[in-house]
Amino acid sequence: MTAAGRRLLVVLNPTAGRGRVRGAWPRVEAHLRKAGADFDLIQTTAPGGATEVAVRASDDGYDVVVAAGGDGTVQEVVNGLLAGSGNGAWPALGLLPLGSGNDFAKPTGVSDADVPGAVRALMQAPVRQVDVGRMNDRYFVNGVGVGFDARVGIEAARSTRLRGLPMYGWALLKVLRDHTNPRMRVEVDGKVVADRDLTLVTVGNGGCHGGGFWLCPEACIDDGLFDICIAHGLPRRRIPFLLPAVMRGTHPRLPFVEMHRGRRVRITSDDPLPIHADGEIVTAAGHELEIEMHAGKLGLISPGRPSCAPRSAPR
Secondary structure (H helix, E strand, O other), rough: OOOOOOOOEEEEEEOOOOHHHHHHHHHHHHHHOOOOOOEEEEEOOOOOHHHHHHHHOOOOOOOOEEEOOOOHHHHHHHHHHHHOOOOOOOOEEEEEEEEOOOOHHHOOOOOOOOHHHHHHHHHHHOEEEEEEEEEOOEEEEOEEEEEEHHHHHHOOOOOOOOOOOHHHHHHHHHHHOOOOOOOOEEEEEEEEEEEEEEEEEEOOOOOOEEOOOOOOOOEEEEEEEEOEEEEEEEHHHHHHHHHHHHHOOHHHHHOEEEEEOOOOOEEEEOOHHHEEEOOOOEEEEEEEEEEEEEEEEEEEOOOOOOOOOOOOOOO
């Protein structure tokens, strides 16, 4: 597929970003029309709607399916794209990052603060192959979180007024009141790397999670590997002291944090595990996860080679 003459299908989630997307769309649409984009628009009306739309996009002749929303919208579109073509030929993914966190967009060169630049990328940037993960029966693009950060995500989803870091900060304070650390067994490529009480496990394809927390600061979305962050079980009073390091991406230096890399991750527990994928809550009480890497499976419109996260900490 060449950049010239692309046929775009924009899948808009008007409720993403606590309604921010609905307000932003007229400006985005004006930039698309000014640029002469050949696009159709479909607005989703219910959870899972973007997946259903993306499944049909290949048969309908679109070159690019554009996720206009947040990380949850991106995940839904990707699941539809990868399920929609039996011969492995599906449209590329385009990004209009308009949601709350937009974590997956951060290393792609598509900025949520530059709508004209995002539109230019859709029109002109090349298609680059990037990795996706699969957890049990769903694909994800940025990461899976188990434990504390998933509990924070559950609380954040209940906020109707806040966005981004303030939303997660509010949720964090609520979770800290009664958080307990579940015992988890974590295997990476068949090797047991942890079997103990853990505060959290993050399996990262991308580096940034929760709108500004660099849990996997050296992760790359095109290196064929997950970065896995494991934080040992911490007392509630110590968890807030971990957060500044996570925001800087320097927490791998801490003695109670482990970093691993691999292609397959298995997490099991007798305790109920809260789990999220790309910030979307999967369950509040899971017990077994099988996560595998699918290297280079997704075509992404990106103005430059997707970069590693712009934070780096020694291992």
